[in-house]
Amino acid sequence: QQQVKQSPQSLIVQKGGISIINCAYENTAFDYFPWYQQFPGKGPALLIAIRPDVSEKKEGRFTISFNKSAKQFSLHIMDSQPGDSATYFCAASEETSGSRLTFGEGTQLTVNP
Amino acid sequence: GAVVSQHPSWVICKSGTSVKIECRSLDFQATTMFWYRQFPKQSLMLMATSNEGSKATYEQGVEKDKFLINHASLTLSTLTVTSAHPEDSSFYICSALDALYEQYFGPGTRLTVT
Numbered sequence: 300q301q302q303v304k305q306s307p308q309s310l311i312v313q314k315g316g317i318s319i320i321n322c323a324y325e326n327t328a329f330d331y332f333p334w335y336q337q338f339p340g341k342g343p344a345l346l347i348a349i350r351p352d353v354s355e356k357k358e359g360r361f362t363i364s365f366n367k368s369a370k371q372f373s374l375h376i377m378d379s380q381p382g383d384s385a386t387y388f389c390a391a392s393e394e395t396s397g398s399r400l401t402f403g404e405g406t407q408l409t410v411n412p
Numbered sequence: 413g414a415v416v417s418q419h420p421s422w423v424i425c426k427s428g429t430s431v432k433i434e435c436r437s438l439d440f441q442a443t444t445m446f447w448y449r450q451f452p453k454q455s456l457m458l459m460a461t462s463n464e465g466s467k468a469t470y471e472q473g474v475e476k477d478k479f480l481i482n483h484a485s486l487t488l489s490t491l492t493v494t495s496a497h498p499e500d501s502s503f504y505i506c507s508a509l510d511a512l513y514e515q516y517f518g519p520g521t522r523l524t525v526t
Contacts, residue, residue, distance in 0.1 A: 333514070341519055341520060342505045342519045345516060395462060
């Protein structure tokens with residue numbers, strides 16, 4: 300019930316391409332869906348987040364698409380760059396339960412020059 | 413975005429000793445902070461939720477007497493690993509919840525117990 304399933308586990312794209320990472324959840328009470336970027340040896344950095352009242356949110360090259368009925372959300376990275384090579388985690392939380400984040404398993408993204 | 417710091421960034425200690433890790437929210441007040449543990453190439457595992465002025469809430473399977481958490485102010489939470497053993501070696505990361513319920517993470521602390 301609390302799990303967040305993330306795919307793919309690893310992803311390789313060419314510079315300038317679109318990177319797409321998908322997540323699915325079961326708990327319909329989740330009301331906050333952030334994406335984090337993590338570089339080796341560093342803490343996760345909040346990239347972009349969405350709440351269920353909208354179906355899409357865009358910030359620069361990063362877009363979250365949210366499908367409430369399918370209980371799925373995805374991260375799109377447009378014009379992917381080698382500097383985007385990192386591990387990406389989706390997460391979900393329920394504000395009324397103290398905002399404890401449930402994380403996906405992570406996606407190792409490699410952008411080739 | 414909001415900034416969270418951790419200190420130290422890495423620490424090596426001998427088995428049986430205790431280590432304290434500090435987590436600070438630098439530009440916002442955080443009633444709630446979280447402590448995570450992360451093993452190589454794995455996701456983050458929530459250890460406990462720290463609320464200012466009250467006892468921490470530990471996740472199932474996390475020994476509260478081994479991982480002592482204190483949230484003494486709205487900008488500082490500490491995690492003390494007591495009687496550390498090699499299996500406690502890991503990457504410990506804290507996060508802080510801002511007023512918009514967005515969670516910002518610290519840079520992490522690498523603990524190595526020899």
